[in-house]
Amino acid sequence: xxxxxxxENEKINYSIKEALKTLRTNFMFxxxxxxxxxVTSCINSEGKSTISMELAKSLxxxxxxxxxxxxxxxxxxxxxxxxxxxxKVVGLTxxxxxxxxxxxxxxxxQYENLSLIFAGAVPPNPVExxxxxxxxxxxxxxxxxxxxxxVDAAPLGMVIDASVISTVCDGSIIVITANExxxxxxxxxxxxxxxxxCKVIGAVLNKVPTRSTSYYSKYYKKRSKYGDYGYGHxxxxxxxxxxxxx
Ligand SMILES: Nc1ncnc2c1ncn2[C@@H]1O[C@H](COP(=O)(O)OP(=O)(O)OP(=O)(O)O)[C@@H](O)[C@H]1O
Ligand SMILES: [Mg+2]
Numbered sequence: 001x002x003x004x005x006x007x008e009n010e011k012i013n014y015s016i017k018e019a020l021k022t023l024r025t026n027f028m029f030x031x032x033x034x035x036x037x038x039v040t041s042c043i044n045s046e047g048k049s050t051i052s053m054e055l056a057k058s059l060x061x062x063x064x065x066x067x068x069x070x071x072x073x074x075x076x077x078x079x080x081x082x083x084x085x086x087x088k089v090v091g092l093t094x095x096x097x098x099x100x101x102x103x104x105x106x107x108x109x110q111y112e113n114l115s116l117i118f119a120g121a122v123p124p125n126p127v128e129x130x131x132x133x134x135x136x137x138x139x140x141x142x143x144x145x146x147x148x149x150x151v152d153a154a155p156l157g158m159v160i161d162a163s164v165i166s167t168v169c170d171g172s173i174i175v176i177t178a179n180e181x182x183x184x185x186x187x188x189x190x191x192x193x194x195x196x197x198c199k200v201i202g203a204v205l206n207k208v209p210t211r212s213t214s215y216y217s218k219y220y221k222k223r224s225k226y227g228d229y230g231y232g233h234x235x236x237x238x239x240x241x242x243x244x245x246x
Contacts, residue, residue, distance in 0.1 A: 004083045004107045004116070012054060015210070023051070023204060024058040030171065030201050036139055036149040038071075038165050038172040038198065042157035042185045046177045047206040049078060052152040060114035064147040068116040071165055072154045073126040076119035091120025095138065096129040102141065115146075126154075131164045139168045156189045166198035173201060178208040 012020070027037070039052040049072070056068040070078040071092060079089045089107075094100035095117070105117050123129055142149050151169060153162035166172055172193050176186050190200050 001103070001115075002089075002105075002107045004079075004089075004109055006053070006057070006082055006109050006111070006114075007084060009050060009054065009082075011050070016054075020051075020054050020058055023055055024062065026202065027055065027059075027173075028062075028064075034171045034199075034201060035143060035147070036151065036169045036171075037201065038151045038153055038162060038169040038193075039175060040153045040156045040162035040166075040172060040189070040193070041175040041177075042181045042189050043155050043177075044075075044158065046155070046175045046181070047204075048072075048155070048175050049081070049152050051173075051175050051204050051206065052150050053078075053082060056114055056116075056148075056150045057111060059148050059150075060111045063113065065113045065145070066115070067142050067146040067149045068114065069142075069149065069151045070117065070119040071130065071151050071161070073119050073123055073129065073161070074154055074159065076122055078152070079118045089118045089120065091118035093120035093123045093129065095120070096132055096134050097123065098134075102138070126159075126161055127164055130161055131167075135165070136168050156192055157185060163192055163196045166193050166196045169198055171199045171201035174203045175206050176203055178205050180207075 027034075039048050039055075041048050049070075053068060056066045060066045069092065070076065072078075073093055076091065076093075079091070090100045091105050095102065095105045100120075105120070107116050107118065109116060129135065139149065151165055153165050156162040162172075174186065174189055174193075186203070190203075193200050
């Protein structure tokens, strides 16, 4: 099998790690029917790739066999951003267009239980490729081999791709940037996913500016005197996950 090495994300500080553990726990409590999950957002750069990749790693560390699929075909940056690969990789585009086989696009990582499929080249027709029977077959095949399949998609508030992908997923997670996305916009994305027949299992409120008013932030501030972590960390962005519903 092809091999790749995933880079550590330096922005993942203590508080984000803690929130990610909660996300993993909540996700696992969604039950055995939720195996394939799509991660999307309203606009770009809300943290979909970061959250979905960290969720995949976290599940793999807890002994679950995980496949991460980069299905953001319009912006195939995962290979360059998250790995130490210097050469061009073949990925989902090549698989869906019949130019590569399953084994050609499947990559093992340094995490024993985590495999991944990169997006590959940017195609002229992402919606047709993602809506094809080949994508459905890929998910069906992966379902038999993995405990969880995490699909990172393009922002649904901007392009329709995630809605097309959601038809073959069991559930979806919406990543929402705090103080940036209106309730109305987030609700429109939720409605769109539900219209495609995909259950929204939860939302992640990301990039939450940390404040010094809450009891816990005071506690972390105190602790940060003794060690640079938690809310006292210099990276003032946090991640909280919300409303995981069955
Ligand atoms: N909780 C966070 N705290 C700080 N930085 C974050 C957080 N989440 C994501 N980021 C940063 O925000 C930027 C965008 O994140 P990411 O690439 O994961 O978003 P995306 O939604 O996948 O974007 P795109 O729509 O372009 O694919 C990256 O630089 C990432 O490191
Ligand atoms: Mg992304």
